[in-house]
Each structure stands twice: as structure tokens, then as C-alpha cells.
Amino acid sequence: MRPFKYTSANDASAAVNLVTGNPNARFLAGGTNLLDLMKEDVERPDELIDITRLPLTQIRRLTTGTNQGGITIGSLGTNTDAANHPLIRQDYPLLTQAILAGASGQIRNMATNGGNLLQRTRCPYFYDVAMPCNKREPGTGCGALEGINRMHAIFGWSEKCVAVYPSDMAVALAALDAVVKVSPPGGKERMIPFADFHRLPGDTPEKDTNLNHGELITAIELPKNRFADHAYYLKVRDRSSYAFALVSVAAALDLQGAGNRIAQARIALGGVAHKPWRALKAEQLLVGKEATEANFRLAAEAAMADARPLAHNRFKVELGKRSIVRALHMALTGGKA
Template sequence: MRPFRFTNAKDASSAVQGLTSNPNARFLAGGTNLLDLMKEDVERPDELIDITRLPLTQIKAITSGPNQGGLSIGGLGRNADAANHPLVRQNYPLLTQAILAGASGQIRNMATNGGNLLQRTRCPYFYEVSMPCNKREPDGQSARSGCGALEGINRMHAIFGWSDKCVAVYPSDMAIALAALEATVRVRKADGQERSIAFADFHRLPGDTPEKDTNLNHGELITAIELPKNRFADHSYYLKVRDRSSYAFALVSVAAALEVKENRIVQARIAMGGVAHKPWRALKAEQLLVGKEATEANFRQAAEAEMADARPLAHNKFKVELGNRSIVRALQMAFNGGKA
């Protein structure tokens, strides 16, 4: 690990100002991803700004504004606290399931909600600094630019939205549920003002700039994640398919949420993990389900329509069929209230 300066932020304003003034500084919260990247020499900040003492941990009902009736989750709250909060468990069980499917209990006790959204890909070509990677060394800036995974071992990589610059996938489970729940991310800007980012716009596809994971500007601080009020609590499910049932990243995951009336689907929300550079909203599947009966045949039709646009790589063609089956299974479980 390279030397760095350590700074304690006294408040949100000083934290944002400190990061804004130094383009090579990083916020330090739980540190469950950043410190690993520093040890591997992937991330090389010369300053860490500790924000763990900022009072941005509260989980509370939203009483005004566009998300009135919804829930606000503090950006510096711990994943474990968010998963186990009564308001989350009661009104957003999909989020609880997704958080508990990710990482280990020890990591969930350390990792923050905002930090979870900012974790970087676990692509082995990104972590191995001797290999080419446009995410680590942007195209044309280094002899190690390129995408080693594109023609390499790409079993774990993307089947949607990838470019010839990057085929890595986004690792968070929590974010897949937030995508399905159409969350909003609240951030504090360098000028002290706040702005809201719709979750669909928070993360980016790789395009020509895979080094940019999100649409946050340098210096911006995630203060809260807001969830709108919905009617999905009784019919939602998070399915994670992985190589082993213990701590592992998803091959494919599906967050499914349905509003059902008299066996007919009023609304459907589906997001997928392990398949793209960002949480992947299955919009075609959602649109096909609205107004249909909640039957296995309709679930299969929706899944096939979504997966028809998949572009698998040499070693991950299995993800297409796995995605099909996972969408159907997640929808069945969601319709049955999480029961097999």
C-alpha cells in the first residue's frame, strides 16, 4: 500500500470541500472495498478523508417532497442496520433480502449504504495490475490499456450493455433491489447544495469511458437513499444464483417485485445483477407483464423477451439460459410471497 494522508472530516461541508480540492483524494467510510483496492495497488489515493463520524446514518419515513410516504436511508448507515430495520423489513423486504444475500455478516456490519453503491467490479483483470484494463488504465493512457477479459476468461462477465472497452459486471446485490424499487440517490455537491439522481441514472454503462462507474462528480457525497412508497411488499423476491451458497458474487441475480390484483399484474419491476456494468432493468419483461395474469407461461414469455437481446461472450453463454430461468423463478417466488 502506498503512503497517503489521513484527514478526519468534521462535518459534511468540510468533507466535500476537502475532496473537491484534491482530485486524488477519496472518502473513507467502511473501507471494505477501497482498502482492498489500495492493497492491490489498483487505487492509489494520496489522501483519505474519514467520513465515518458524520451524522448520516438515520433511517426514517419521508414526510414531504416527491417521495412522501417513502423511506430515507442514511448514506453512512451500515448495511446490517438497513437490512434489519423494521421499516425496511415491513415495507421493502426485497431490499432486506438483497442486502442479506451480499457479503458476510462481518462485512455487512462495516459496509455503508452509500459505499455499497460505489463498490467497483471484481473483474480479475481489473484487480491484476499486470493485465490490460481500460477501467484501471483508460484507453490510450498506458501500455496496460485494453480489456483483457474481452478475449480472455470471461465466464463471470457481461451479456448486456458491454462495449469493446469493457465487459466487466457490477457486483452489488443491494443496488439491484434499489434499481427495481426505483430509488433516488441524494448527494451533497461541492457548492453545498444537494441534488437527486434517479437510480437508473446513477450507474453507467462502459461505452468509451469504463473508468467512470457512476454519474457522481468528484467531491460529491452520498447523503441518503430514498425509496418511494409502493405496493410491492407482499409480492417481491431477490434471487441470487452463485457458484457457492456462502459469500460469493452473483452469476445472475434477479430482484422481482409485483403489484397483483385478482391474479392480474398491475405493476412489475425487475432488475438483474451479474449481467451488465450496472444494475440491469428488465424493461421489456416488465412491459409484457403489465395487465397479464400471473402465470408461469406469461413469466416465461417475459423472460424470453428480455434475454433475446443478450450478447454473450465466449465463456458465458450459459448466462442466457440461466437468466431466463432466474427471471421466471424470481417472478414465481415474488407472486407467492417468497414461498416456493
């Protein structure tokens, strides 16, 4: 690990100003990803601004504003606190399930909610500094494009990058239409819809999000919804614990009437793109239809219709279809097989 300056911030504006003033500075919260990247010489900040003392940990009901009736989740609360909070377990069980599917108990005890959104890809070509990687060093090429790409993207990739985004929590947040609250340098807080927070690689794969340097995530807001009784997070992976998703599905249904007619549907996929991938065509197809196996299969076909698999991950297309059907079935039954 390279030497760096360490500073502890006591308020958010001071932290933002410190990072803004140094293009090589980074915020430090749980450090569960950043410190690993520094040890591997992938990230090379020369200054870390410790923000763990900032009072950004509260989870509470929103009583005013656009998302009134929903909840706000402090960015510096831990993943464990979020997963176990009564408001989240009661109103947003999909988020609890997704968080508990990620990492390990020890890591969830350290990892922060804001930091979870800023995880960088686990692509082995990104982590290996001897290999070409446009995300790590723009202009060097993408080793995974013609290399071993079993774990890589089937949606939204470009010739510059085929890496996938690793967070489970973020897939649920995408399905729940979350909004990210951000404090910019010297300005008014702004709200970023979750669909606009992460980026596809395009020609700038080194940019994972639409945050500007120095902007600090202060909270994540979840609007009120009717998905609590019919939501499920399914994660398919090579082993049952501490592994990243081959494919994951956050599925949620708002059912009306005795015939289980679908008023609203949400389907977000993980492990398939550079960002959490919303299956919008599948969602639209389900609206107004009954929650049946046949309709779930039609939705799965629609969700995977635009997939562009690589040499070694063609299996993700069929796996994705089956996972969507399974997740929707589990959502319909409230998590009961």
C-alpha cells in the same frame, strides 16, 4: 499499500471541500472495498477523508417531498442496520433479502449503504495490475474481452470493457426505483434517479457512476410502493455463501383482483452488466396480464432477447431466463416455494 494522508471530517461540507480540493483524495467510510483496492495497488489515493463521524445514519419515513410516504436511508448507516430495520423489513423486504444475500455478516457490519453503491467491479483483470484493463488504466485494452470471461457481461458491454457491477443491494434499489441524494461541492443537494446513477462502459469504462469528484452521497430515498407482499431476490452463484452473482434477479409484483392480474411489475438483474440491469421490456409485457407460469416465461424471453454473450458466458442467457421465472414465481407466492 502506498502512503497517504488521513483526515477525519466533522461535517459534510468540510468533507466535500477536502475531497474537491484534491483530485487524488477519496472519502473513507466502511472501507470494505476501497482498502482492498489500495492494498492491491489498483486505487492510489494520496489522501483519505474519514466521514464515519458524519450524522448520516438515520432511516426514517418521508413526510414531505416527492417521495412522501416512502423512506430515506442514511448513506453512512451500515448494510446490517438497513437490512434489519423494521421499516425496510416491513415495506421493502426485497431490499432486506438483497442485502443479506451479499458479502458476509462481518462485512455487512462494516459496509455502508452509500459505499455499497460505489463498489468497483471484481473483474480479475481489473484487480491484476499486470494485465491490461481500460477501467484501471484507460487505453491499455480489455484483458477479459478475449480472455476468460465466464463472469462477465451479456448486456451493455463495449469493446473497451466487459466487466460487471457486483452489488446485490443496488439490484434491489434499481427495481424499487430508488433515488440517490447527493451533496455537491458548494451547491444545492441534487437527486439522481437510480437508473441514471451508474454508467455503462462505452468509451469511458473508468467512470462507474455519474457522480462528480467530491460529490458525497448523503441518503438513498425509496418511494412508496405496493410490492411488499410479492417481492423476491434470487441470487445464483457458484457457492452458497460469500460469492458474487452469476445472475441475480430482483422481482416485484403489484397484484390486483382475485385473478392475480399484474398492475405493475419490476425486474432488475445483477451479474449481467456494468450496472444493475432493468428488464423494462419484460416489465411492460407483464402489465395487465395474469401472474402465470406462461406469462413469466414470456417475460423471461423478452428480458434476455437483447443479450450479447461472450465466449465463455453464453450459459448466462438460459440461466437468466430460468432465474427470472423462478424469481417471479417466488414473488407471487410471497417467498414460499
